[in-house]
Amino acid sequence: MKRPTKVLIAKAGLDGHERGALVVAMGLRDAGMEVVYTGIRNTPEQIVAAAVQEDVDVIGLSSLSGGHMAQFSRVMKLLKKEKIKGVLVFAGGIIPDEDVKKLKKLGIKEVFGPGSSIASIAEFVKKSVRSK
Amino acid sequence: MTEPREEPGTFPFTRGVHATMYRGKLWTMRQYAGFGTAQETNKRYKYLLSQGQTGLSMAFDLPTQIGYDSDDAMALGEVGRVGVAISSLADMEQVFDGIPLDKVSTSMTINATASILLALYLAVAEKQGVPWSKVSGTVQNDILKEYIARGTYIFPPRPSLRLIADVVEFCVKEVPGWNTISVGGYHMREAGCTAAQEIAFTLADGIAYVQTCVERGLAVDDFASRIAFFFNCHSNFLEEIAKFRAARRLWAHIMRDRFGAKNERSMMLRFHTQTAGSTLTAQQPDNNVVRTTIEALAAVLGGTQSLHTNAKDEAIALPTEESALLALRTQQIIAYESGVTAEPDPLGGSHYVERLTDELDAKAREYLNKIDNLGGMLKAVESGYVYKEIYGAAYEHQKAVERKEKIIVGVNEFVSGKKLALKMQKTDPKMEPRRRRDLAALRKKRNRVTVDKCLATLGKAAKSSENLMPILVDSVRNYVTVGEICNVLRGTFGEYRATHSI
Amino acid sequence: MIMQGKQLTKLVTRLESGERLPAELYARTGRARIVGITGPPGVGKSSLIDRLIDELRRQGKTVGVAVIDPTSPISGGALLGDRLRMQRHSEDEGVFIRSLATRQHHGGLTDSTPQIVHALDAAGFDVVIVETVGTGQDEVEVAEVADTVVVVLMPELGDEIQRAKSGLMEIADVLVINKADLFSAGAARREPRSQNRGEPRSPNKGEKWERPTIHTSAKSGEGIATLCGALDAHHAYLVSSRQLARRRERAARAEVIRLLQSQMTASILRALEAPQSQTILTNVAKRKLDPYDAVGKLSVRILGSNNRSSKHVARSPR
Numbered sequence: 001m002k003r004p005t006k007v008l009i010a011k012a013g014l015d016g017h018e019r020g021a022l023v024v025a026m027g028l029r030d031a032g033m034e035v036v037y038t039g040i041r042n043t044p045e046q047i048v049a050a051a052v053q054e055d056v057d058v059i060g061l062s063s064l065s066g067g068h069m070a071q072f073s074r075v076m077k078l079l080k081k082e083k084i085k086g087v088l089v090f091a092g093g094i095i096p097d098e099d100v101k102k103l104k105k106l107g108i109k110e111v112f113g114p115g116s117s118i119a120s121i122a123e124f125v126k127k128s129v130r131s132k
Numbered sequence: 133m134t135e136p137r138e139e140p141g142t143f144p145f146t147r148g149v150h151a152t153m154y155r156g157k158l159w160t161m162r163q164y165a166g167f168g169t170a171q172e173t174n175k176r177y178k179y180l181l182s183q184g185q186t187g188l189s190m191a192f193d194l195p196t197q198i199g200y201d202s203d204d205a206m207a208l209g210e211v212g213r214v215g216v217a218i219s220s221l222a223d224m225e226q227v228f229d230g231i232p233l234d235k236v237s238t239s240m241t242i243n244a245t246a247s248i249l250l251a252l253y254l255a256v257a258e259k260q261g262v263p264w265s266k267v268s269g270t271v272q273n274d275i276l277k278e279y280i281a282r283g284t285y286i287f288p289p290r291p292s293l294r295l296i297a298d299v300v301e302f303c304v305k306e307v308p309g310w311n312t313i314s315v316g317g318y319h320m321r322e323a324g325c326t327a328a329q330e331i332a333f334t335l336a337d338g339i340a341y342v343q344t345c346v347e348r349g350l351a352v353d354d355f356a357s358r359i360a361f362f363f364n365c366h367s368n369f370l371e372e373i374a375k376f377r378a379a380r381r382l383w384a385h386i387m388r389d390r391f392g393a394k395n396e397r398s399m400m401l402r403f404h405t406q407t408a409g410s411t412l413t414a415q416q417p418d419n420n421v422v423r424t425t426i427e428a429l430a431a432v433l434g435g436t437q438s439l440h441t442n443a444k445d446e447a448i449a450l451p452t453e454e455s456a457l458l459a460l461r462t463q464q465i466i467a468y469e470s471g472v473t474a475e476p477d478p479l480g481g482s483h484y485v486e487r488l489t490d491e492l493d494a495k496a497r498e499y500l501n502k503i504d505n506l507g508g509m510l511k512a513v514e515s516g517y518v519y520k521e522i523y524g525a526a527y528e529h530q531k532a533v534e535r536k537e538k539i540i541v542g543v544n545e546f547v548s549g550k551k552l553a554l555k556m557q558k559t560d561p562k563m564e565p566r567r568r569r570d571l572a573a574l575r576k577k578r579n580r581v582t583v584d585k586c587l588a589t590l591g592k593a594a595k596s597s598e599n600l601m602p603i604l605v606d607s608v609r610n611y612v613t614v615g616e617i618c619n620v621l622r623g624t625f626g627e628y629r630a631t632h633s634i
Numbered sequence: 635m636i637m638q639g640k641q642l643t644k645l646v647t648r649l650e651s652g653e654r655l656p657a658e659l660y661a662r663t664g665r666a667r668i669v670g671i672t673g674p675p676g677v678g679k680s681s682l683i684d685r686l687i688d689e690l691r692r693q694g695k696t697v698g699v700a701v702i703d704p705t706s707p708i709s710g711g712a713l714l715g716d717r718l719r720m721q722r723h724s725e726d727e728g729v730f731i732r733s734l735a736t737r738q739h740h741g742g743l744t745d746s747t748p749q750i751v752h753a754l755d756a757a758g759f760d761v762v763i764v765e766t767v768g769t770g771q772d773e774v775e776v777a778e779v780a781d782t783v784v785v786v787l788m789p790e791l792g793d794e795i796q797r798a799k800s801g802l803m804e805i806a807d808v809l810v811i812n813k814a815d816l817f818s819a820g821a822a823r824r825e826p827r828s829q830n831r832g833e834p835r836s837p838n839k840g841e842k843w844e845r846p847t848i849h850t851s852a853k854s855g856e857g858i859a860t861l862c863g864a865l866d867a868h869h870a871y872l873v874s875s876r877q878l879a880r881r882r883e884r885a886a887r888a889e890v891i892r893l894l895q896s897q898m899t900a901s902i903l904r905a906l907e908a909p910q911s912q913t914i915l916t917n918v919a920k921r922k923l924d925p926y927d928a929v930g931k932l933s934v935r936i937l938g939s940n941n942r943s944s945k946h947v948a949r950s951p952r
Binding site: 013014015016017018019022023026027039040041065066067069070071113114115117118119 | 194195198206207208209210213214278281282283284285322323324410413414415523526527530531533534540543544559630
């Protein structure tokens with residue numbers, strides 16, 4: 001029996017704004033996924049450890065304070081180091097266009113800026129997980 | 133609900149806290165600023181003051197807000213990003229270099245570390261030769277909303293409330309011109325709550341703080357007039373005007389009937405407003421100028437005492453000089469060209485606005501009763517009730533937008549083919565290493581013996597119930613850093629652990 | 635630790651999906667202490683576990699945790715928000731935390747909880763904690779997997795008497811009143827049966843277990859050491875009184891019955907797909923055939939098919 005898609009929604013760094021992350025988490029739940037939400041103030045190490053223990057298919061990283069490059073690139077490095085394969089990583093929040101390119105080079109599949117709809121994120125996750 | 137013949141400047145102040153409002157004196161145009169280094173902030177302040185801004189507003193970076201020095205491991209990647217990095221008196225002196233503190237009023241958006249930042253400000257005043265009785269400004273100092281909507285908490289609720297009361301008690305005696313708490317609804321609204329919830333949760337926070345100070349032994353009329361509020365101004369023009377009116381009416385009753393205030397100044401809800409950041413869009417950013425104008429106008433018609441208008445690029449990053457200036461001009465045009473300042477509460481008496489005021493008043497009271505039944509706002513926050521309400525509302529809003537029940541121009545309707553890229557302010561990548569070097573130099577230069585003595589005294593005082601402000605001022609005078617102070621306090625008070633979830 | 639990290643997590647995922655636990659792993663189970671923690675939503679179970687982990691780790695014990703949250707019946711999805719309160723233990727190699735959704739299973743656990751508990755046991759954790767939501771009569775399944783059941787409540791005046799009658803109290807080996815700090819100074823503490831608040835002691839052989847009531851504050855840490863003491867005492871009691879063996883027998887029985895039921899249900903549903911079965915059902919609907927007679931006819935068909943079923947445990951499709 002195929003299990004529902006499992007997603008980790010994580011906030012890295014010191015940023016404490018949860019609205020975006022929570023709305024996406026609730027949206028993905030209503031799209032039939034099992035969503036683990038980490039709360040705020042996670043280090044990249046804690047995020048990756050949670051992703052492993054929960055055996056997630058997807059990681060959604062949220063950042064609004066501008067620290068995304070340092071934090072997200074560390075997450076991607078750790079995923080590589082732990083040889084974690086097949087996990088889809090996407091990001092959301094306040095991320096400038098030029099950083100989007102850099103993040104995609106690191107392996108983050110998509111970056112959702114302000115105004116993105118849950119429907120588009122859910123669609124993206126479903127399509128990407130299907131094609132694995 | 134409507135008192136017979138409500139008049140501006142008279143209880144319950146629905147129509148405004150002053151009889152003449154802007155006829156007598158305009159609202160303070162207070163644009164949020166502060167980013168990167170202390171020198172850059174100093175330069176921007178001098179520029180804004182020269183352009184007619186009448187009050188300074190200070191934003192701090194996350195490490196400063198959460199009690200970490202710029203060279204702390206926890207600060208990595210966050211130094212100077214969302215505001216100025218302040219780790220010691222040296223930084224604070226740089227920010228206000230050439231800015232006499234008896235000539236300006238400074239509002240500091242700082243909460244968990246408010247007591248420390250206030251101590252730093254007072255130490256700067258001291259060095260400038262300005263007596264504390266001449267110093268004016270605000271610290272936000274509003275920890276309850278941090279646990280649910282903003283996240284810059286450090287310690288658990290009880291010691292945090294103690295620190296808040298320490299600030300209030302200290303200022304009653306030593307800094308009478310200081311607004312000791314700015315109870316905020318802005319952030320909870322940004323987090324997604326409704327207008328009625330914004331009123332209720334904000335006033336409930338205010339009730340909790342007043343209660344704490346009263347339990348400390350302070351007389352309500354001694355401190356209540358120095359508690360100010362900070363509201364959001366959102367896109368529904370008429371509802372927002374009604375919201376401010378309802379909030380004033382409710383607070384006046386709470387102060388008089390619940391807390392027994394006798395002085396009318398204790399019953400006046402005075403507030404700063406910021407136009408809603410969450411209504412700004414990255415798509416078609418020029419639209420944001422229009423949004424901000426409508427929101428600013430609502431705040432003025434709603435009788436705000438002080439106003440920050442968002443720059444059009446505030447949705448994406450810290451604003452550029454050009455867009456910050458336009459935001460200020462928006463207020464000036466409303467103030468000097470639109471004529472709305474001629475009468476206080478010009479929309480008072482409008483059938484619709486009065487009806488909206490009564491409705492919001494009633495809805496907010498329902499929430500306040502619910503919170504009372506839960507045992508007060510502290511328990512309501514700890515139980516997760518407020519968290520669920522806010523983010524539940526946020527989710528409903530998102531669904532409404534995606535179902536096109538709520539239209540956002542340029543985002544889900546009237547979309548233009550091209551998405552405009554904004555020019556953004558970048559923070560200097562060399563800043564963090566420079567901060568580390570500066571702090572290392574400072575630590576070397578200081579008298580280590582004095583520093584350790586201050587920290588030891590602080591640790592002891594924190595365990596007792598004495599007011600910490602004097603020792604905090606003494607510590608920062610001796611260049612003890614924000615992080616060093618907080619580490620001692622973390623040791624005594626513990627750290628707050630988020631316990632609620634949806 | 636025998637199994638950790640990726641190896642363990644992948645195993646748990648397979649178990650979640652209905653695969654069977656390898657026999658050689660099952661042979662290794664029985665060493666860990668299984669603690670079930672249940673109670674109504676909002677009482678602070680997860681925060682309590684967060685503190686318990688602190689204390690257990692301080693004692694040098696390794697801890698595996700399974701936290702269960704309900705699946706939404708409408709969307710089939712779930713918001714698993716308990717981990718948030720234990721997230722700071724994520725990097726501790728002596729701790730493993732896994733969130734599970736009930737996936738329409740009723741009773742408080744998930745279909746695969748017993749197997750997942752076995753996996754954590756076999757992996758080498760000293761203590762395995764299972765957290766479930768328990769509001770009343772229905773959600774008492776946790777008693778089927780746990781050696782010690784902790785029921786967590788909050789001080790609510792008046793409701794205590796209700797709890798006394800509910801199924802939860804019947805399965806509680808230890809009663810915890812959390813959020814002790816929420817007591818206002820004057821409020822009377824009313825509890826189902828007045829219990830001594832002191833150190834719980836392990837009764838002597840032959841004595842009955844006296845359920846202790848422990849007041850805790852997950853926020854301040856008050857009462858956590860006492861709670862750990864109670865868990866130790868209960869375990870000692872189980873061992874000395876042979877109750878442990880009896881509980882394990884009960885758990886084994888419950889697990890096998892579940893698996894049998896699951897297998898049977900799968901057979902039943904398979905059998906009902908046959909056209910002849912459809913005809914039988916239609917006749918019942920048309921009042922041409924009595925439901926009990928229908929069962930008689932179908933039983934023959936089902937029992938026949940069950941004998942031919944595969945050795946792999948089938949999970950009934952939902």
